[in-house]
Amino acid sequence: xxxxISDVARLAGVSTATVSHTINNTRYVSNETKEKVYRAIxxxxxxxxxxxxSFRTGKKKTIGFIVPDISNKFFATMIESVENYLSAHxxxxxxxxxxxxxxxxxxxxxxxxxxxxxxxxVASTMDDFQRFDELIPAGFPVVLVDRTFEIxxxxxxxxxxxxxxxxxxxxxxxxxxxxxGIIGGLPRLSSTKERISAYxxxxxxxxxxxxxxxxxxxxxxxxxxxxxxxxxxxxDCDAIVVCQGLxxxxxxxxxxKKGIQPAKDIDxxxxxxxxxxxxxxxxxxxxxxIQPVEELGKAAGEQILKRVEExxxxxxxxxxxxxxxxxxxxxxxVHSDR
Amino acid sequence: xxxxISDVARLAGVSTATVSHTINNTRYVSNETKEKVYRAIxxxxxxxxxxxxSFRTGKKKTIGFIVPDISNKFFATMIESVENYLSAHxxxxxxxxxxxxxxxxxxxxxxxxxxxxxxxxVASTMDDFQRFDELIPAGFPVVLVDRTFEIxxxxxxxxxxxxxxxxxxxxxxxxxxxxxGIIGGLPRLSSTKERISAYxxxxxxxxxxxxxxxxxxxxxxxxxxxxxxxxxxxxDCDAIVVCQGLxxxxxxxxxxKKGIQPAKDIDxxxxxxxxxxxxxxxxxxxxxxIQPVEELGKAAGEQILKRVEExxxxxxxxxxxxxxxxxxxxxxxVHSDR
DNA sequence: CGTCAAAACGTTTGCGCAAACGTTTTTGTT
DNA sequence: AACAAAAACGTTTGCGCAAACGTTTTGACG
Numbered sequence: 001x002x003x004x005i006s007d008v009a010r011l012a013g014v015s016t017a018t019v020s021h022t023i024n025n026t027r028y029v030s031n032e033t034k035e036k037v038y039r040a041i042x043x044x045x046x047x048x049x050x051x052x053x054s055f056r057t058g059k060k061k062t063i064g065f066i067v068p069d070i071s072n073k074f075f076a077t078m079i080e081s082v083e084n085y086l087s088a089h090x091x092x093x094x095x096x097x098x099x100x101x102x103x104x105x106x107x108x109x110x111x112x113x114x115x116x117x118x119x120x121x122v123a124s125t126m127d128d129f130q131r132f133d134e135l136i137p138a139g140f141p142v143v144l145v146d147r148t149f150e151i152x153x154x155x156x157x158x159x160x161x162x163x164x165x166x167x168x169x170x171x172x173x174x175x176x177x178x179x180x181g182i183i184g185g186l187p188r189l190s191s192t193k194e195r196i197s198a199y200x201x202x203x204x205x206x207x208x209x210x211x212x213x214x215x216x217x218x219x220x221x222x223x224x225x226x227x228x229x230x231x232x233x234x235x236d237c238d239a240i241v242v243c244q245g246l247x248x249x250x251x252x253x254x255x256x257k258k259g260i261q262p263a264k265d266i267d268x269x270x271x272x273x274x275x276x277x278x279x280x281x282x283x284x285x286x287x288x289x290i291q292p293v294e295e296l297g298k299a300a301g302e303q304i305l306k307r308v309e310e311x312x313x314x315x316x317x318x319x320x321x322x323x324x325x326x327x328x329x330x331x332x333x334v335h336s337d338r
Numbered sequence: 339x340x341x342x343i344s345d346v347a348r349l350a351g352v353s354t355a356t357v358s359h360t361i362n363n364t365r366y367v368s369n370e371t372k373e374k375v376y377r378a379i380x381x382x383x384x385x386x387x388x389x390x391x392s393f394r395t396g397k398k399k400t401i402g403f404i405v406p407d408i409s410n411k412f413f414a415t416m417i418e419s420v421e422n423y424l425s426a427h428x429x430x431x432x433x434x435x436x437x438x439x440x441x442x443x444x445x446x447x448x449x450x451x452x453x454x455x456x457x458x459x460v461a462s463t464m465d466d467f468q469r470f471d472e473l474i475p476a477g478f479p480v481v482l483v484d485r486t487f488e489i490x491x492x493x494x495x496x497x498x499x500x501x502x503x504x505x506x507x508x509x510x511x512x513x514x515x516x517x518x519g520i521i522g523g524l525p526r527l528s529s530t531k532e533r534i535s536a537y538x539x540x541x542x543x544x545x546x547x548x549x550x551x552x553x554x555x556x557x558x559x560x561x562x563x564x565x566x567x568x569x570x571x572x573x574d575c576d577a578i579v580v581c582q583g584l585x586x587x588x589x590x591x592x593x594x595k596k597g598i599q600p601a602k603d604i605d606x607x608x609x610x611x612x613x614x615x616x617x618x619x620x621x622x623x624x625x626x627x628i629q630p631v632e633e634l635g636k637a638a639g640e641q642i643l644k645r646v647e648e649x650x651x652x653x654x655x656x657x658x659x660x661x662x663x664x665x666x667x668x669x670x671x672v673h674s675d676r
Numbered sequence: 677c678g679t680c681a682a683a684a685c686g687t688t689t690g691c692g693c694a695a696a697c698g699t700t701t702t703t704g705t706t
Numbered sequence: 707a708a709c710a711a712a713a714a715c716g717t718t719t720g721c722g723c724a725a726a727c728g729t730t731t732t733g734a735c736g
Contacts, residue, residue: 340692342691342692342693343692343693343694344692344693354692354693354694355694355695358693358694358695359694359695362694364694364695365695386692386693387691387692387693389691389692390691390692390693390694391692391693391694393691393692393693394692394693394694394695395693395694395695
């Protein structure tokens with residue numbers, strides 16, 4: 001039924017070692033012999049069994065990626081970018097979704113590290129480093145993505161969160177806004193913490209209204225922005241900063257429904273997934289902080305493969321910078337034909 | 339270094355068979371013995387090696403999913419839904435992206451079927467059944483998703499394409515539209531073919547303008563709708579049907595930029611990825627045909643697992659129906675406070 | 677033509693586990 | 707007490723491959 005390496009060896013009239021070495025280029029094999037082997041392989045339709053191979057070598061040629069939310073454009077695009085890099089280097093990608101749930105993350109880490117993958121990319125939903133750390137077998141190659149921990153034990157690839165928020169809040173202040181609200185992501189995440197503290201510092205530095213009730217948190221899933229918005233609108237904001245892409249689009253939809261016109265009645269800043277046509281829908285309604293998702297994914301792929309090959313390389317931390325794009329001025333406000 | 343089953347057996351004072359049977363519940367083991375085994379496992383921190391296991395059993399507990407475009411919301415959501423189903427049943431998901439490229443699909447199928455996965459979910463970008471069929475090892479569990487072939491050799495889970503397009507074109511005719519344009523996906527895909535032929539039949543049945551130049555094809559990637567639109571607008575259309583979500587949103591953006599107001603200056607129908615808040619942005623600008631992505635993903639998961647367990651079950655074909663939602667009438671057009 | 681190194685291949689083992697095949701112990705029955 | 711059946715566990719093998727360890731062949735050179 002199944003064609004094995006010894007079937008090939010028999011037909012080619014050589015030993016299994018020669019077949020193996022021919023396939024893997026692991027020692028000199030004469031051209032005639034090589035050809036005999038390849039002919040036998042073709043004739044039998046032999047394919048080396050991946051399970052046996054990874055069992056034997058200990059290498060699975062597979063990387064796991066633990067993601068908080070696949071349907072989130074940010075992560076979907078990142079998965080694409082990671083997959084692209086990995087497949088170009090002969091690796092496969094196993095996806096695990098946590099839906100921002102710690103137990104699911106725990107399970108997934110346990111399952112994937114038990115001999116299923118060579119390395120793990122994690123955008124963790126945890127805030128407890130201890131708990132996370134205990135899940136990872138000693139020396140297992142891990143790279144944190146988008147979110148990190150205070151304790152720098154693992155390599156990480158993140159995006160600058162502080163600077164763009166700080167800058168955009170200052171710009172709002174410069175425009176004359178006094179009461180600036182913010183909708184953050186899950187409060188426990190490092191990315192959220194950094195964004196909120198950038199906001200707080202900018203608020204303090206620019207002399208804006210400091211008010212706890214101007215800070216709200218959503219969970220970046222569908223329908224989470226609405227409640228936050230209701231609460232913020234009750235606070236009589238001049239501007240709102242939304243820290244995540246989906247919540248930003250929901251904000252625009254919701255405000256429009258309420259008859260509030262973004263960029264006119266209220267200023268908007270959105271921390272947006274990435275630069276696609278898609279978000280250009282909003283290009284004249286809000287300032288956008290655009291994350292370099294593709295580079296993020298590529299860097300993550302690079303780093304995890306490097307770590308797999310050299311597991312005790314020094315810790316590596318990379319921070320990519322986002323682009324800040326103030327909103328276009330709608331054509332109806334100025335006269336110009338370009 | 340690595341803890342194996344015999345380390346556990348030694349510490350527990352039993353045989354490896356007993357440890358194995360205890361772990362896998364494959365034969366009776368007395369409670370005392372079970373406890374001894376579990377204690378030893380806990381003490382040593384033993385985890386069964388997944389590679390060895392799948393090598394031994396031939397089961398990888400992994401399904402491959404070959405996707406044309408991960409960052410496409412439709413597929414991203416489907417991946418999420420599939421992963422959800424699979425992980426609940428103890429399976430992992432390997433993702434491969436083809437970017438609608440046949441060579442990439444070929445490579446991926448070859449790699450994944452070579453002992454990496456137990457079954458394969460494919461949203462194929464191919465139109466040549468022969469070529470596809472040759473890639474699949476005899477008897478390998480495959481379920482086609484979203485796209486199928488004329489020859490019904492493999493099970494498939496698709497979405498009804500004909501009916502909703504036919505219906506929506508008829509409705510446009512009923513409104514008085516005469517020249518209805520359409521933007522399809524890649525012409526070689528079964529889904530595109532079905533949608534276009536539904537359009538053609540409706541056009542014929544309703545006595546609408548029949549004109550080859552009213553039919554355009556995009557590739558469902560970013561920036562592909564624009565060219566099609568330019569060409570259609572030159573044809574003086576009363577309405578445009580857009581067969582894919584991303585292209586539909588791009589259409590709205592592009593028309594708005596040109597100062598053409600959807601649902602007022604031109605009628606729009608969008609074959610949209612799924613029903614999210616997100617597409618409600620467009621709810622008052624176009625009729626939406628909403629695909630049941632989540633059910634699609636779940637059904638795909640169900641079917642592939644069923645096939646993995648029973649590889650020569652009869653071919654199964656499922657067609658899920660989309661929802662048709664005419665656009666809301668904008669509040670500014672009617673007077674009502676609800 | 678004997679020697680020896682390099683060229684070219686072969687033999688064998690073991691990775692960790694599941695399960696086929698066996699063995700011993702216990703229990704119930706007459 | 708004898709015996710069968712069931713309960714409870716043990717011994718061993720082999721999955722397919724890579725590679726450590728060997729062996730044979732070739733031919734160059736004194």
